[in-house]
Amino acid sequence: MPRMIFVNLPVTDLPRAVAFHEKVGASKNPQFSDDTAACMVFSETIHAMLLTHDKFRQFTSKPIVDAHKACEVLICLSADSRAEVDDLVRRAAAAGGDADPLPVQDHGFMYGRSYQDPDGHIWEVMWMDMEAATEAMGKGA
Incomplete structure (x- = not known):
C-alpha cells in the first residue's frame, strides 16, 4: 500500500474552505468530516484536513500562524x-x-x-x- 499524506491546515471559515477546495478539484470525504474538520481528497494518497482553529489547537500548544502574514x-x-x-x-x-x-x-x-x-x-x-x-x-x- 502506498504511503498517504494528510496535511493538517487551520482555517477560519470551514464551509468557505471546503467550497474553495471542491472548486479546485478536491472532494470531501464525509466519513472523516464534521462541524470542526473536513477531509479533502486530492488523490488516493493526498488529503488535506481542514480544521477550525479550536480543533487545530487540540493538536498543538503552539500559536496558529496567520498564513496571510507568515509562512x-x-x-x-x-x-x-x-x-x-x-x-x-x-x-x-x-x-x-x-x-x-x-x-x-x-x-x-x-x-x-x-x-x-x-x-x-x-x-x-x-x-x-x-x-x-x-x-x-x-x-x-
Whole structure:
C-alpha cells in the first residue's frame, strides 16, 4: 500500500474552505468530516484536513500562524501537464484564491505555478517531463 499524506491546515471559515477546495478539484470525504474538520481528497494518497482553529489547537500548544502574514508551509501538488498546472491555478483564482503569489517557474522540462487559498496557504502546482529532466540533469553532471 502506498504511503498517504494528510496535511493538517487551520482555517477560519470551514464551509468557505471546503467550497474553495471542491472548486479546485478536491472532494470531501464525509466519513472523516464534521462541524470542526473536513477531509479533502486530492488523490488516493493526498488529503488535506481542514480544521477550525479550536480543533487545530487540540493538536498543538503552539500559536496558529496567520498564513496571510507568515509562512507556515508550502504545499506542492504534481500535475500531469503544463495545461493542468494552468487549469488548477485558473480554477483556484475563480474560486476566490490568489493566482501566482510566487513567481512562475518555467525551465522547459519543469513548469510550476502557485495559488493562495482564502486562508493564506500557498499551494504550488508543478509539472515535470521526467525524461527531459533526467537528460538535463545528466548533462550537468
